[in-house]
Amino acid sequence: MENQAYIKQLLADYLNKQISREEFNQLFSQLGDLEDEAFKATVLQVLESQPAFVDARFIDERVAALYPQLQAKIERPVKWQRRWHLVRPYISVAAVVLVILFTGWFLLSERQYPKKKDIVTTEQVLPGTNRAKLTLADGLTVDLSEYQNGVIMGDEIKYSDGSRVLGSTGKGASLMTISTPKGGTYQITLSDGTQVWLNAGSSLSYPAHFPEGERMVEVSGEAYFEVAKDEKRPFKVSSSGQQIEVLGTAFNIAAYPDEADTKTTLVQGKVKVFNLIAHHSNLLRPGQQATVHGAHIEVGQANVEASIAWKDGLFNFHELTIDQAMKQIERWYDVNVRYEGKKPSGYLGGKMSRGVKLSTFLNFLEQDFQIKAEWKSDRTLILKPAS
Structure with a gap:
């Protein structure tokens, strides 16, 4: 019973991306030693307790190609299923678990073995x-769950639903960083x-607990802030070439390293923007x-709705050049963009959900702006005039 409890805890930790390579190996070994019925019962109990993880995104062609090797290693005769639902009795629980485990093994080891190009x-x-x-602060990294949308800092680090990410964060002001990849x-x-x-493609560095006197963070990329008011501790944000000081307000910063300009858009309240090179500030x-x-530094009226649209999905x-628009596409879909022939001029317009497939956006370009898109297998988009 104690051994089964340990296995369940390991599997739950794995599903929440809180497992080390050593623990992963222990889990793999322990599952392989279970009798068939105990194996199924243990795994089913854990998976049914976390229904958010029953998702087809665990299965991809890379796992399918390497699955037989894992099956042979565990030495369990299970039937491979490309589509599955745990609630259906005819799907092998063992097959589901092997897919999940091997996906994790693949992600842990993908830097050591060459990838097959899909x-x-x-x-x-x-x-x-x-x-x-x-x-x-000590260099430890944690991959945050895709099934959560945020984390909350405190004496512990928790997800928005209250589940724990990490234990004590300590009382010091040492910096930690949360970063998002492309996509x-x-x-x-x-x-x-x-x-x-x-x-997408952004990072925020901040202390676990702010010291007395001021609150300081650093941003690379794009971030939207709703700052808690604290008149005794001004809130300061450092980004490329500037520093912003506020008491309590809402604003957006776009400070990507691959863009020449850093833009700060104020939604409500007041902020003071310091140009760190010219030692000049504007309110x-x-x-x-x-x-x-x-x-x-230039100050003008903003299209606030357009500036913070990304936050609302x-x-x-509005008034974006093709270059400016494609920067957003590159980051959100994790693709590269090249141009052939005469680069389209003028401005785009319109709105679109960030939840659409890339193909939907390309149809928009081709139909409304006569821009032809050619797709390459290395995730490169080549844009050229349609004529």
């Missing part, structure tokens, strides 16, 4: 989802109650945007 079409390129990595987004509630939304009012380019291409 042939992917634009119909198969899905939009981004909740993906992020948490890096602690990823995540939310974080800091220890003072400030809420931050991270767009923004709601609806204004500051653009920092080197030693220069939308693309808003």
Whole structure:
């Protein structure tokens, strides 16, 4: 009984992405030693207790290609099923578990073995989802669950639904970082109650607990802030070439390393934007945007709806050039864009859900803007005039 409890805990930890390579090997070994009925009962109990993980996204062509090797290693005669639901009795629980376990094994070892290139079409390129990595002050990294949308900082680190990510964060002000890859987004509630939304390809560095006197964070990429008011501790955000100081407000920062300008858009409240090169500051009012380019800073009226559309799950291409729009597409769908022939000029327009497949966006380009898209197997899009 004690051994089964240990196996269940390991499997639950694995599903929540909180398992080390050593623990993964222990889980693999322990499952292989169970009698068939005990094996099925143990696994079924864990999986049924976490229905969010019963999802076809665990299965892909790479797992299918390597599955027989895993099956032989565990030495259990199970039937491979490409489509499965745990609630159906005719699906082998063992097959489900082997797929899940081997997917994890593949992800743990993919840096050590060469990948087989998959042939992917634009119909198969899905939009981004909740993906992020948490890096602690000691260098430990934790892959955050795709089935959660955010984490909350405190004496412990928890997901938005209250489930635990990590135990004690300590009382010091040492920095940790949450980062999203291309095709990823995540939310974080800091220890003072400030809420931050991270767009794809972005990072936020912050202390587990803010010290007395001030609250300081650093952003790379794009983030939307709703800052908890604390008149005794100003909230400061450092990003490329600038620093922002606020007391309590909502604003968006776009400071991607591969873009020349850093843009701060104020939704409500007041912020002071410091140009760190020119040692000059400007005070923004709601609806204004500051653009920092080197030693220069410009303040003008902003299209706030367009600037924060990403936070609400939308693309808003209002007055965006094709280059500006495709930067968003590259980050959200994790693709590369090249141009052939004359690059399209002028501005795009319109709105679109960020939940659509890449192929839907390409249809929009081809039909409304006469831009032809050619897809390459290395996830490269080549754009050219349609004529």
